[in-house]
Ligand SMILES: Nc1ncnc2c1ncn2[C@@H]1O[C@H](COP(=O)(O)OP(=O)(O)O)[C@@H](O)[C@H]1O
């Protein structure tokens with residue numbers, strides 16, 4: 001706790017953020033420089049005021065009053081300009097910093113592998129990129145305004161006060177430690193509450209985001225009441241803690257007032273005696289009171305900075321977690337050197353083992369070996385959870401194998417750059433999504449150079465052209481929140497069209513026609529066999545009828561291959577396959 005109060009922790013972390021100031025170096029340097037000017041102009045004012053009183057007013061010297069007053073007005077004007085400049089540069093620097101930080105996080109997230117993404121939910125990434133960055137931005141703004149100002153003010157005010165009258169300054173020597181200890185004790189009790197507030201705020205955010213993402217599920221299950229209660233609970237917890245935290249902090253204000261008033265009374269008492277004995281002048285007493293006010297205010301400002309820092313710590317932690325995340329799927333140095341591209345589309349698995357977590361005991365894929373020749377169509381079939389998706393996700397290195405290797409065109413996939421490997425492979429994921437925008441934009445998204453003819457051809461092959469043309473705006477139809485909603489099957493067909501538009505050497509479809517009716521699916525198959533002869537196609541399917549005609553069917557069970565062959569071979573020789581087939585066809589197996 002002590003170390004946190006000393007700010008070591010958050011300050012140390014700030015060093016990691018320094019690079020994001022790069023472009024705003026000038027603003028970052030100017031802001032504190034202007035603070036110094038501002039502080040200087042402000043700090044001499046009470047002393048000049050005291051001179052006006054003691055020298056000008058007491059001696060009835062009008063020209064001295066006017067002259068000194070003029071200088072004071074001039075200094076005030078400079079102070080105002082410096083202050084406005086400081087606000088300008090502090091906001092400039094902090095807003096710019098936040099933009100750079102967001103950009104860096106965004107770029108980093110783009111590089112995330114699937115296992116990196118498994119560790120962060122997308123709603124938490126949104127919070128980190130928006131809310132957390134905002135909080136750190138505020139801290140930067142505040143630091144550029146107050147972090148130098150408060151200690152500088154404190155230091156100057158103390159020095160001047162001692163110069164005015166060192167024996168009166170002993171009051172300051174008592175007031176500063178008293179107030180510091182009070183603030184320290186309040187913060188020590190209050191800061192843990194603030195940490196709790198932040199944690200509970202996170203929980204409320206999580207509930208909100210989860211609920212909004214799944215709002216349709218909530219409605220269809222009529223669970224609104226349940227969700228309302230859940231939200232209400234975390235909202236109440238947040239409120240209770242926030243009240244506790246702020247009731248600790250509001251204590252700072254009256255305590256400071258008390259210390260300040262006692263100090264002023266002491267100054268007036270001792271100072272008054274000194275005036276009577278002629279050691280001290282009225283103006284000096286006035287300025288002394290002003291300086292002690294400034295000193296104590298600076299202390300309070302510092303405590304506010306400390307508070308903001310500690311509240312931002314959790315946010316900073318979460319931001320750094322993203323920035324420091326180790327990306328586990330990256331280009332090897334050799335890959336960049338060799339600069340190979342995928343051309344033919346041959347795929348070979350050699351004794352591949354895979355598990356999602358290094359420390360899990362069981363492999364998700366066990367000793368997988370098979371080969372697919374260029375232009376061949378291979379089907380993968382198996383129960384849910386048999387690791388079909390996992391298997392195909394290893395080919396474009398969405399995850400890396402744990403043991404064994406995967407070759408594409410006789411080259412280990414890890415010897416390609418990710419860019420080239422993935423350019424050669426189109427994977428239609430099981431959960432695939434489109435972006436908001438027109439149909440044409442969505443299709444071109446995977447291949448910006450595609451011509452209109454190519455777009456139409458791909459849409460025809462995916463059996464999407466006809467329904468696209470049935471929309472009034474055809475290819476210009478806007479999808480997404482502000483546009484039309486399309487059915488699951490239509491969406492799947494657009495995803496397939498988007499994938500083949502990239503003209504990959506290898507096309508992988510992970511259960512991509514599950515929502516497409518059987519006859520449309522058959523049409524997709526037949527246009528593939530006509531137009532995608534050169535393409536190696538790996539299809540994962542639930543229904544055997546979808547892949548019955550494939551030359552090679554791989555049957556997976558619990559992460560292992562338990563059969564390979566044509567449909568007829570498997571029916572004849574594989575009991576599991578036979579069982580799946582007849583259960584799907586709702587036919588009784590012919591008596592053996
Ligand atoms: N991202 C993941 N992290 C951890 N385990 C996973 C992940 N994805 C899948 N699994 C697990 O791996 C196994 C195989 O899943 P999956 O490949 O999706 O099977 P299928 O596609 O055949 O339904 C399942 O036990 C599943 O729970």
Ligand SMILES: [Mg+2]
Nearest residue numbers: 388389390430
């Ligand atoms: Mg799957």
